Amino acid sequence: MATDISALHKSEIARMRNRFRAVGLVFAVLGTLAIVLPSVATVLVEEFIAWLMLLWGLAGLLFARSFKAFSEWRIVAVGFAVVAGTGLLFVLVPGWGASFITAILVGVFILEGVLSVLLGLRMSGQLEKWQWIVASGACSFILGIVIMLQWPSTARWVLGFLTGLNFFATGIAMLLVSRATLARISR
Incomplete structure (x- = not known):
């Protein structure tokens, strides 16, 4: 059940505001660092994903053993x-993970672009401002x-740069x- 912010006490709202500000600052700083140092951020993101895949796969293998009663x-x-x-390959051979993930991103961007352009054109007679969908797809x-x-x-840099942009945007949104919460308290 959602809480109505107007029902909260001013001290609770102030605590919430401070949390948003703290997390927003951390995200904005991490995002800025990743944008400024995208190669370093790419390595960090790649290693994080590699270790997650390795642990996920090992946990899944343990999980699969418990289903030996099923033929699948x-x-x-x-x-x-x-x-x-x-995951192990990406841990042992740094750079392959970034190349692989970047190749997937390329495919996703191109596919999303084509589908958005086609959707926008299809909606041209039915939707106002359909051109924005086409423009987004073209981008x-x-x-x-x-x-x-x-x-x-x-x-070497795309994964870190895009992660940085995401972190930065999230941080700015939280700030x-x-x-806005501060403005609400002062009313």
Whole structure:
């Protein structure tokens, strides 16, 4: 059940504002660092994902063993072994994970771009401002093409840069929410 902010006491609202501000500052600083040092951020993100995949795969293998009574348990075990093996490969050979993830991002951006352009064009007679959907799709498509044309060199920085942008935007959003909360308290 959602809490109505007007029912909260001013001290609770102030605590909430301070939390939003603290988390927002951390995210904004981490995002800024990742944007300024995208190669370092790419390595950190890649290693984090690699270790998560390795642990996920190992946990999944343990989980699959508990299903030996079912004939499909081998398929589940093979799937988790692939995840664990991929994670291990990314841990042992830094750079491969970033290249792999960047290649997937390129495919996602291009596919999302094409689908958004097609959707926008399809909606042109039915939706006001449909051009924004087409413009968004064109941006995604162009971003995917630019990253692809510069690949594999983009693999060294794209993941960190995009993560940085995401962190920065999240941090700014939280700071703006804390500021709006401050305005609410002073009323």
